[in-house]
Amino acid sequence: MGWTTEEFGDSHEGIVGAVLADGSEPKPAYFDIGSGAETYRTSEWWAYDGSVTRPRAAAVRASCSCGWRGPSTPVPWDELDTDGLEELDVSGPRRDWSEHIRAVERQTVPLPADLAGLLNALEDKLIPLAEDAPAAALRAVAALDRLTRRAGREAACVLEEEGDQRWEALGRALGIGADRARSLVTRYLLLR
Numbered sequence: 001m002g003w004t005t006e007e008f009g010d011s012h013e014g015i016v017g018a019v020l021a022d023g024s025e026p027k028p029a030y031f032d033i034g035s036g037a038e039t040y041r042t043s044e045w046w047a048y049d050g051s052v053t054r055p056r057a058a059a060v061r062a063s064c065s066c067g068w069r070g071p072s073t074p075v076p077w078d079e080l081d082t083d084g085l086e087e088l089d090v091s092g093p094r095r096d097w098s099e100h101i102r103a104v105e106r107q108t109v110p111l112p113a114d115l116a117g118l119l120n121a122l123e124d125k126l127i128p129l130a131e132d133a134p135a136a137a138l139r140a141v142a143a144l145d146r147l148t149r150r151a152g153r154e155a156a157c158v159l160e161e162e163g164d165q166r167w168e169a170l171g172r173a174l175g176i177g178a179d180r181a182r183s184l185v186t187r188y189l190l191l192r
Helices: 091-107 113-132 134-161 167-174 178-190
Strands: 014-019 029-032 039-042 059-064
Touching: 014 091, 059 091, 113 134, 134 178, 167 178
Parallel strands: none
Antiparallel strands: 014 059, 029 039
16 A cells, blocks of 8 residues: 555655665565455565565565655564565654655646635635534535536646647646646646
């Protein structure tokens, strides 16, 4: 299971990845999860324990789906029980990935301070309202949904009118990949 944030989703999914002795990353490992055509694919470090035909990880590091990699830390195989792969302390890679996410956040387009304040205040009001008066909270959420669809469509139309979409730049501004940025614009263009 990878690490994600609600804002960036799978554009910045992090894992503790394996590093081989030569410094390279192994190819993804596949596991049969039962009868049928279902297989599980992972690049997480624990899959590279040297069993079956898979290589043994010499080190671990935080890996992000965007291509970012953190510093490597050696795996102390002689200190781990044969069945105790979960004993490896992965708090360092987790901190490295969290710092990467903070760097991504700093590179995104900033929200105007007054709007950020309104969003925070809205969250502070809506969450308790959902517990105390769920029908009122749903009414407020429906109104917000209508507003966000209108604003999203307007923003998407402006971007479309500019022509020559620069999906990479838009993705960076939003902290997501270019494909996801294009999908976001398309989704809002199709809303009525």
